[in-house]
Amino acid sequence: MVDLHPIKQETFDIQAKTNTDPKGIIRPVDHYNIMQGALYMARSADHPRFHYLESWLIPPLDMRITWFHFRDNIAPTQELYVDVAHIDSSDQQVWTTRDLYVDVVTHRGGRIQVLDLDELGAALAEGYIGVDDANRALRASQRILDGINLHGSLQGWLAQEGYQLAWQSPMSTAKET
Structure with a gap:
């Protein structure tokens, strides 16, 4: 069954060092940095599953890449989680995202998972998303999958696109994602 919901929106206020999540909860941010756009x-x-997260928002590629730091009792194969999203960075101090439903997850061992295409279809049918945004989501998803397949990893493809992702600490399970 599809979890039908309006587009989730999020705000990243660099000056205030806050992140307002899709539920409207304002969360303190430890670190913001703008690099390579x-x-x-x-x-x-x-x-309950993770205690920390690091994300990169890349507007031209319509993607938010997140490394979830899972709790010690959680041992997923997941490495990086990509939300396909429209990202507005026109105000350099306050960035916003509109999640376009589709997600791509990389896993140890090279497995790639595409999630929520059913949500995208249901949201389109229900009028929560327009045809242009649905097409944007599908194009971005295809570009991500093609990039991973062509370059062997998400980070390998992003490096070719000019985005050298850096994390606060070395990724213990996703060094080659």
Whole structure:
């Protein structure tokens, strides 16, 4: 069954060092950095599966890449989580995202998972998303998959695109993602 919902929106206020999540909860951010036209964010989380997250928002590629720091008792194969999203960085101090439903997840061993295409279709049928945004989501998803397949990893493809992702600490399970 599809979890039908309006587009999730998020705000990243660099000056205030806050991140307003899709539920409207304002969360403190430990670190913001703008590099190569992309925004890096790191903050703690009160989620039962992970305690910290680091994200890169890359507007030209319509993607937010997140490394979830899972709790010690959680051992997923997941490495990086990509939200396909429209990112507005026109105000350099306050970036916003509109999640376009589709997600791409990389896993140890090279497995790639595409999630929520059913949500995208249902949201389109229900009028939560327009045809232009749905096409944008599908084009971005295809570009991500093609990039990973052509360059062997997400980070390998992004490096070819001019985005050298850096994380606060070495990625223990996703060094080659």
